[in-house]
Amino acid sequence: MPLLDDVLAHNERFVADSMRPITRSPAKRIAIFTCMDTRLIDFLEPAMGLGRGDAKVIKNAGTTVIDSQGGVIRSLVVAVHALGCEEIYTIGHLDCGMGQIDERQLERRMLERGISPEAIAALHPSLGEWLGTFRDVYGNVRRVTQIIRDNPLIPNDVPVHGLMFDPASGRLELLMNGYRAAPNARPAQG
Numbered sequence: 001m002p003l004l005d006d007v008l009a010h011n012e013r014f015v016a017d018s019m020r021p022i023t024r025s026p027a028k029r030i031a032i033f034t035c036m037d038t039r040l041i042d043f044l045e046p047a048m049g050l051g052r053g054d055a056k057v058i059k060n061a062g063t064t065v066i067d068s069q070g071g072v073i074r075s076l077v078v079a080v081h082a083l084g085c086e087e088i089y090t091i092g093h094l095d096c097g098m099g100q101i102d103e104r105q106l107e108r109r110m111l112e113r114g115i116s117p118e119a120i121a122a123l124h125p126s127l128g129e130w131l132g133t134f135r136d137v138y139g140n141v142r143r144v145t146q147i148i149r150d151n152p153l154i155p156n157d158v159p160v161h162g163l164m165f166d167p168a169s170g171r172l173e174l175l176m177n178g179y180r181a182a183p184n185a186r187p188a189q190g
């Protein structure tokens with residue numbers, strides 16, 4: 001069965017077990033920004049003690065921010081100003097694929113798939129920088145956490161934490177404590 005049909009068939013059975021609707025605002029008033037890595041699905045949230053309805057979760061490839069007005073920042077602005085989030089957790093993870101991308105090899109593959117060289121050349125400043133690739137997962141989390149803290153659209157009483165997640169063990173390592181950096185912070189209560 002093609003995967004889409006499988007997904008839709010599963011969904012019919014799922015809906016039949018009718019879930020209870022829950023509020024749109026996150027119960028724990030936090031926003032998480034992390035990576036789209038498949039190992040984090042249904043693993044990072046339980047590792048943090050979070051369940052459905054507890055947090056806004058924003059994901060992209062590598063937990064990267066390359067544009068101070070891009071989609072990640074826009075989602076965080078909405079999370080804070082419209083949806084009641086009082087803290088932001090920036091969470092990178094060990095063994096992140098975005099830290100291992102070979103820009104030249106990726107470009108070759110794109111060309112082989114019929115992507116035009118002009119479309120690739122139009123990416124500024126380069127394919128790798130446009131993707132936000134990095135060599136150091138720790139450095140990326142620190143840099144992105146600081147970018148979010150410094151963004152003029154994020155209030156400075158919102159703590160922005162930086163953490164590293166191990167997708168094998170589920171362990172979280174605190175790299176940057178947002179309470180210390182935001183003296184006026186009112187920590188969200190667990």
Ligand SMILES: [Zn+2]
Binds near residue numbers: 035036062
């Ligand atoms: Zn990743």
